Each structure stands twice: as structure tokens, then as C-alpha cells.
Amino acid sequence: MIMQLRLNVVIGIVCCFVWSSCNLFQEAGKQQYEESWEFDNQQMAASGKNTPPKKSTKPSKKTKKGPAEKAPVNTTVKAPAKTETALAKTSAITSYEKKWKIDIPATANVKLLDAVDSWIGTPYRYGGKDRNGTDCSAFCMNIYLEVYRREIARSTKDILEQARTVKREDLKEGDLVFFKINSSRVSHVGIYLYNGNFVHASTSRGVMISNLSEAYWTRYWHTGGRILALQ
Numbered sequence: 001m002i003m004q005l006r007l008n009v010v011i012g013i014v015c016c017f018v019w020s021s022c023n024l025f026q027e028a029g030k031q032q033y034e035e036s037w038e039f040d041n042q043q044m045a046a047s048g049k050n051t052p053p054k055k056s057t058k059p060s061k062k063t064k065k066g067p068a069e070k071a072p073v074n075t076t077v078k079a080p081a082k083t084e085t086a087l088a089k090t091s092a093i094t095s096y097e098k099k100w101k102i103d104i105p106a107t108a109n110v111k112l113l114d115a116v117d118s119w120i121g122t123p124y125r126y127g128g129k130d131r132n133g134t135d136c137s138a139f140c141m142n143i144y145l146e147v148y149r150r151e152i153a154r155s156t157k158d159i160l161e162q163a164r165t166v167k168r169e170d171l172k173e174g175d176l177v178f179f180k181i182n183s184s185r186v187s188h189v190g191i192y193l194y195n196g197n198f199v200h201a202s203t204s205r206g207v208m209i210s211n212l213s214e215a216y217w218t219r220y221w222h223t224g225g226r227i228l229a230l231q
Helices: 002-047 084-100 110-119 136-148 156-162 215-220
Strands: 163-166 176-179 188-192 197-202 206-211 221-227
Touching: 084 110, 110 136, 136 156, 136 188, 136 197, 156 163, 156 176, 156 188, 156 221, 215 221
Parallel strands: none
Antiparallel strands: 163 221, 176 188, 176 221, 188 197, 197 206
């Protein structure tokens, strides 16, 4: 019995020794394997083979963003089209030519034409100065205010003194025309338009358009005048 017990103890001791030896060999083998793996990796890193790519801190060409490209500017110059304003002006001039039966140049001041048209037919009234009735000097005064934003004198005599003398052949749109009708002094004034035509407030027919070539106006013609502020 004692011998059996001693045998079992010896067997146990041997087993423990064998188990411990196996564990030591296993740990040594694992350590050797890890050291070998680390050594191989270091060797591969040194030779540049099969190493995982390192992340670059520099942006790649594909991802690098530059300034946005601007669309090319179209520098093609197009021929200027006839504007609605030009068409409206042409239409207005044509309309007034037919209405007044006179020739009007394409360069005419439509604002002047509109103002004249709004006054045509206004009856003559001595001392009057509105569309209920006007005399010649008040008519000219109102047209100058409406069209040119200029104040001129109220009487024909004072307007003549305010204007610079202009020969008949040198008259331009907006100039003044003066007449001495059955008098030794200037007694009538009108506004020159185009091609010998002028607008005025006549005592017989009110505001109307006449022509300097007519015998009546040729007989009483005095001079032309130009307001200095309009030059």
C-alpha cells in the first residue's frame, strides 16, 4: 500500500514536470515566432517590398482643388438693333408730318413736337397765357418752359432783347422769329420748326403752323433770334 502511494506521487511529480516543460517550450516557441515575424517585417520594410502604403499628408493630384474656372466671356459685338425708343420717335415724326402736312427731319426734337401739338388750336387772347387762350409771347414762354426748362421774358419786345440775332437762312429748331406787323416796333413772335415752318399764336386762328415763305410773313419779317442759354 505504501509502495503504491509512493508510485502515485512519483507519477504526479513526473506529470507536473512534463506539463511545465511543455508550457515552457510552447512559450519559447511563440516568442521565437513573434521575434522572427517582427524581424521579417523589419527586413521587408528596409527592402521596400510588400509594405503597406503610408498615408500621404499631401493632397493627390486627383483631389487637389484649384480655383474654379470662369466661363469664357462672350466678346462678340452684335450690331445694335433699332430700339423701341427710336421706332417710337420715327412713328411720332411720321404722324406729325401727316397731321401738319409739313416735312420734319429725323433728328427733330419729339418733345418739342408733342408740346406744339398740345397747343395747336388754342384760341388767341390778348394777355392770356394758358390753353384757354394765349397771346404770341405767352405761347413762346410756355413752350420754352415745357421743352427747354428755360424762362424767357413775357413780352415780345423783351424777348427780342434777350435773344441773339440770327439770320433767316441760319434759323434752327427752337429759334425765335420776330415780325413787325403794321407797326414800327416788333409786335409778333413765333418759334421756328423746320424747312421754313414756324408755330405761333395768330390773332385770327389761334396757335397754328405757318411758313416764312408765305407773302404775308415775308412782308412783315423782322429778324430771327436765339436764346443764349440754349446754345
